[in-house]
Amino acid sequence: MKKLFTGRFALYFAFLAYFITLSFIVRTTLFISACQHTDFTLFEIVKIFSLGLFFDVGSALIITIPYALFLLILPDKLYHKKWNKIFTSIFFFFFIVITLFSFFAELTFWQEFESRFNFIAVDYLIYTYEVIHNINESYPIPLLLAAILFLASAITYILYRLKVFNQTFDESTRKSTNVRSFSLIIFAVLFITFVKNSWAEHGNNHYTNELSKAGTYSFFAAFKNNELNYQDFYSQIDDKKAFELVRKQLKETNASFINAGLSIKRIVSGEGESYKPNVITITIESLSADFLAHYGNTQHLTPFLDSIANHSVFFSNMYATGTRTVRGMEALTLCIPPTPGSSIVRRMDNEHLFSVGHVFKEKGYTNTFFYGGDGYFDNMNHFFGNNEYNIVDRGRKLLNETYGGTRTLIHNKDVTFENAWGICDEDIFNVVVKDADEKYKHHQLFNNFIMTTSNHRPYTFPANKINLPQGTREAAVRYTDYAIKNFIENIKSKPWFKNTVIVIVADHCASSAGKNEIDISKYQIPCMILNLKNTANTNIHKMTSQIDVFPTLWGFLGWNYTNDFFGKNVLDSNYKSRVVLGTYQKLAYMQNDSLVILSPQRKIESYIYNKAKNEQRKANFPKLFTDKAIANYQTAYELFKNGGLKE
Template sequence: MSNIFKSRYSILIGFIFYFIIFSFVIRTILFVLSFPHADFSFLEIIRCYLFGFFFDFGTALIITSFYALYLLIFPDRLYHTKWNKVITFCAFFLFLLLTLFSFFAEITFWQEFESRFNFIAVDYLIYTYEVIHNINESYPLPYLISGMVIIALAISYTFNRLKIFKLSFESRTPLKNRLIYTVPLILTAILFSLVIKNSAAEQGNNRYANELSKAGIYSFFAAFKNNELNYHEFYKLINSKNAFNIVRNQLAQKGVSFKKGLTISREIKGTASTYRPNVIMITVESLSAEFLAHYGNTQKLTPYLDTIADKSVFFSYMYATGTRTVRGMEALTLSIPPTPGSSIVRRNDNENLFTVGNVFKEKGYTNTFFYGGDGYFDNMNHFFGNNGYNIVDRGRKLLDETYQGSRKLITDQDVTFENAWGICDEDIFNVVIKDADEKYNHQQLFNDFVMTTSNHRPFTFPTNKINLPPGSREAAVRYTDYAIGKFIEKIKTRPYFKNTVIIIVADHCASSAGKNEVDISKYQIPCMIFNLKNQPHMIISKMTSQIDLFPTLWHLLGWNYASEFYGQNVLDEHYQPRVFLGTYQKLAYLKGDSLMLLSPHRKVDTYLYDKSKNIQIPHQLSKKVMDEGIANYQTAFDLFKDGKLKLK
């Protein structure tokens, strides 16, 4: 077997060594980046590198398996030709560039999400326009590409100096030896890809250690393969009838009457108020609670939002349901717990669902979705356009796809600043006011879903607006606060302002990564309802979820309405605080200090959550709490998958 180093397989072996060495370097860089945020034990560090080597070696075998097959089937008389040398060298150099790019991408992805490649990376691969422009605006791309080419040339030169190419092209490797070398390699690669799950690296509760133990490329393809998970196949189940009974009991508040059957459909009785204000919901990109002074921040990043919070119905203890914009959109339109896999916004068969917009439509409102980028991204236009919302976005072109509502493009005349993700927040707010002016002139009530973009990497925005230069998260938060302040001051001059409620809520936090698999503190977001008539400042300090926002608002408005929502009026005396939080595979249910995590392979982990220390202590929870968590996620999955969230 030692002769393999002096055979035509020398390039393949050299590439495997290169891949493992560079993977070790990247793992070390990621370890250094995460070290200030994670409390690594010595054993966890050892595990990171041992498991990491195992995954790196398996990934290297998978990458080289096709080349191994090539080496097996090519006879010597063809292998020693000039054209084979050219093809081999070009393929070698191309794979060097691809793997180097993946290593660079892992670092940038970790800086944003503190994770190996996951579903987000898979999603981003689809939207190359936004992603490439974002990378180009965030990093000196020409220098980075040049650097990768130089590194690839240096590696090629090293291979040449070590006579690896010479050994490969001048060797004579009999078919018998080629079979001995290739067959075990390919079989091992196949066995590794079929048997070794990416989750095998998750051996403890330290999320950073788990992620560092993985290999980026292998994680990417694992995420690609598992983009949607069937709850019934992978998660803990209870009897379906019991599950619906549990959820209905949780939703049984004052004035609620349920329909019969396995459903949560119900009629909700309010005071039959005729108060119908316009509603503008500003969904702020990545606005973690920790940015506001109300939560202890001393950087004065959000002076306007902190002022508005003191004049609003302020949800001081609200949690996002997920870690991506589309998950926040799902919660704020469908009022549903997160289901495993991608957000419903990105799923197939997500048209004609019962949404928040349907309640407003029944009251005579026009629903509009505003986005400063191209709403094609993340399937947003398809979802909103086929669920009763008109669309106003900065699309590059009008697509052939038709929507139930209209689509209007934001013109160049409305834009003063734009980056990869869309126009700046000031510009989108001006578009919203322009649209509101038109609707008011036509005596049309409106419900607006406004999605901001400025608080997103590359964190660029118009200059000379705030006292911080563009390019950092803190500056972007400060600018977004500034833009919201300008918007409210401007809309206050409009005649319809006295009958317009403004909601400010985050889609998710700036970062979801932490020591724990689902770090509860990284899901807390601010939410406030401003300018509600006859409603003095009120702090809602109960633990609440994004899905509870509109049911609580409609209670404050006194509306009667039909509901298919999991969200509740949190002001009801029977409300029991609980929240739903999820990643793509992990589903969390937090009730009081009782925390349950549902994972694939029907795994259930239970803890006591100490909010003051942000620690999760393993603890056996009561069957009642565990069944509640399972029931909510199981029924939410069933209702969507069975088409029971569709409009009747």
């Protein structure tokens, strides 16, 4: 062992020892945190720390490949030069700082998502402007950086006192390190090539799977696999059979399919008197159902939403399709199940799709996407701008940006408060009101899609609005409820309000992690439709999905329209309760209490879901039922990839 810390590789192996030790400390910290939420068996604990060590060693070897190559190729006469000693010392200190910061980031990422680094972390690396500002407003950055620099200096000093730096530059020759260098580099390359992050994902305990991973390797795995090919990784059935099953599921009393075969396009005939109101959709950031008193909350966080729930068309058993804002946008605009990988909002070739905006445009509406932040984030502007929507956002004007619709920037004069993610909810609502006034003046029907931002970390908003201190999720929820109340009260006096329908729906829940890989309770969201003409207050108890919101609304409006969506009018007599939801890799289909989860490696798991206890008990279902689950995702993926969702 002593020989490891002598010669050229002394500092290299010292870094490996430091990295693996810190990784162990981080894993232990996260393990202790997870113990508050679940119990671990002895086997699970062994898996967490043994498989975790394997991933830690592999990660350490991968990130040190450049230094191993450097040690291999640098001649002795240059290696012992003073400039190299200075360069190596600075490089080592820099790597210590970076890795310490990444370990801290893992702790904060787990606090937010209860997961190792995944696609979200990749997003955060890409969208640095929002993230840096968010971190700056959420944590004491000067103290954090000072602590990291202090620890990095202490670690470097300890190794200096142990004479590791001196031993690194002893008189050993490059030839004596060749075999060692090649071995380490080859092992690292083999690790990258053959070791899959999914090796840690066997078993039903989400925490065990995530703790068995290494944050660094999980990050690179997520970056590499940003989109999953359904055909390569998931169970499939014959295409013809898949479409037959989905078409049978989508059958409605007042709809008829246009084409035979691999298509779901159909004509819907409205029932009753048809009318065309303005539509304003308020998509609320991270509003879990359990924030509302209707679902048992006793903190009085949403008094206004609670008061109007029973005076609306209230979807009291609705589920989001995913865990990210763009997933909610995908569901509400495309009415499609979540396909593996990133949301369609963020993918290539997502222009000119058959969208909710397309249906509204065919009816003579002007569609507008309102966002209080920079719509460049998560590719939102590109998606909405090329799918029949104009854009109003608080962003930067980018060169060479082109959209099918117009883009209007929110001016400083319209902003009273903003943080890293955008202007406060009151401000974006005021912008919407001004826009609606202008459209009404010009006799334009409007369909507005609003994305709020205040219920997002760092949970800050204008002062003196509510009686809770800023900086907590609960306070942000309370403020958002306050802002919505002011908005509704304000527009009641507008001449266009009488002919305006308000849809209030969450994009996703505040958190999605739980003991189960897909925790169904963490997908339940509130949704309500206000101000529908000649419609009695209705509580829709049926289990419904985000993808059903607009097909159901159009049913209330009595519209005739072309429908190329997976969503249904849930009040149709043929509707059978079902939801589609998932993570980036896990895809779930649930009908009543029967749950099927599809995973890579063509894995299929079946459960009976006990909602009262939030438990999933393994079960065996007829092949027809699992085929139905497969059919929903297989057809959705193929329609998008093959251009079947184009207008």
